[in-house]
Amino acid sequence: MAAEKHDVFQAIADPTRRQVLQLLVEQDLPISEIASHFQISRTAVVKHLGVLTEAGLVDSEKIGREKRYHLRPEPLSEVKDWLGFYEQFWENKLTRLKHVLEAEEGRE
Amino acid sequence: MAAEKHDVFQAIADPTRRQVLQLLVEQDLPISEIASHFQISRTAVVKHLGVLTEAGLVDSEKIGREKRYHLRPEPLSEVKDWLGFYEQFWENKLTRLKHVLEAEEGRE
DNA sequence: TCAATATATAACCATTTGGTTTCACTTTAA
């Protein structure tokens, strides 16, 4: 029961949030360090981190006065899986093409 | 120069729009037919189709009084490509683990 | 020709989103 308020698709819809995820690929980072990579305020970055947390894409740990964020890419598999859906599209196209070709042969 | 106002990531952020795309995998469909699959008004569906069009994920053709929509899955490759980014994450982890193991060996 | 079908468009609305500024609290280091 993850009870994730924010959906993964929504979480990655924002370009700033996608950049945050990219940053965390290299290493875990505290809020202020993450914020230093963007023009927007630290508060705005914190909100983005909140969305990413709710989507399960990051988690965090308080160390001293810092709060370090860590990448959790697992939920992205939902996106990856969904993306596969349109392979059916190409299969359908091939099937129709095959029917057309068979009809052509029949006429010859 | 596609000049696409809506980004693909944003286009697929909405669950209704994802369902519309799935519908169009099977076959091209006119607006009213698409709308009949949802509870929301036809006008609302038309707006979703507008977003999908701007993202290049569908196109349409007016046939008589109908406007038939057609799936264009190509832009989804941008999402697929982006998704690959976090493979670097696993590579990083493996590299670090390797270092730890080498240090262990050195101590023995 | 005329009603039914399909779409287009405008005006409007509530909520969400992405941002801001301000102030308070906790931890660290000199």
Next chain:
DNA sequence: TTAAAGTGAAACCAAATGGTTATATATTGA
């Protein structure tokens, strides 16, 4: 012990989002 660093959280704002209803226009078929 006190200033600086790092974070938390509230209040506020404009614009975008996802929806509605109402009205107009174009096409078809009997």
